[in-house]
Amino acid sequence: MFQQGSTRSTAVRRAGLVAALGLSLALVTACDGKGGASGASSSSKDRSGSWQAGDCGGPDPKQTPDGYRALGCDDPGATFKALEVTSAGILPGSVQCPAGTDLMIRVSVSYGSSKDGSKGGGIPTHTVCGRNLSGDHPGDAGAGGGQLVKGDCVSSSAQEVACATAGHDAFKVLDLVKEKEQCPAGTSEPMELTLSIGRPYDVICTAPV
Template structure:
């Protein structure tokens, strides 16, 4: 059995990562990642499922792109799970709570496969440091109201936004649903599971 992780760290960004045991794997990026999937009779930390409040961080023993669970007071811990949600084959359909800096899709593969896998849970994580790209306007995490995007609908930090960029006033299905103040509704290409199809852009 092999654990895999899809790390979603921003609007439209994702990475797929693997691990060789039932405990850890993940990847870096604007955020971090980690995983632990199926439960194990031994009850070891690395084999159990994630729970709200768990912490994780890089696992140098498995490579620069791997992560594992840590006690939150250990020096290796870099993020805490704000929420644990169901796994999904459609990562964009998962909406983590406000303040989420990184999103981890934990999956299990059987037979030693290094590709694919069955999603089992989603970890919504927040950095333990003062660096929070998932906060509104900070330029990372999931797209939320208060963020900023460029003309190509790519999330950017509001502090670096220019006159051609827009502030997100709403995320809706139809342009007619955009709130007052919207000057540039941006219609997105269809994406299965995404809860919105239009970014309501206004002045930054």
């Protein structure tokens, strides 16, 4: 089944100050676009125990409100297609899905059950990087959801926001790098993040929107 994801809070050093960072890197927006890029959780069970890129899925009525199941892409209940299937990742934020990913769901092997018949825990095996079948794509650059990518916008506290509704204190993400010296020309606000093992970048290169 799809095991619950986790949302990580870290810190960002900007202009000598420490600000809260709320980037959801382990789990992103749900298929229907409801729920933000932080605070969502998902669980599900696939039909064969193995996902592949191109497979589709949708909400699982037996695991409401946030469960998903594998479905045929022509099934009326299908809401997303897997762009990529990758490892589960050991630490939050260590899994990076391709651009355009609207949701990330951790798949696990179930084991045990409670006396009332509810499912027990499981061992994470891999992550499904899904893109909505609808026209709603919060994971696209600038849309305000999904993983942080080049072209997104962030607030002064490094929280992702939709570029179309960004305030005066918002910044455009020019690149995501390990060292601020690697930031491209035009970067005026390199936001240095606290160390997080597994995250592929430690600096958000930004400039005012």
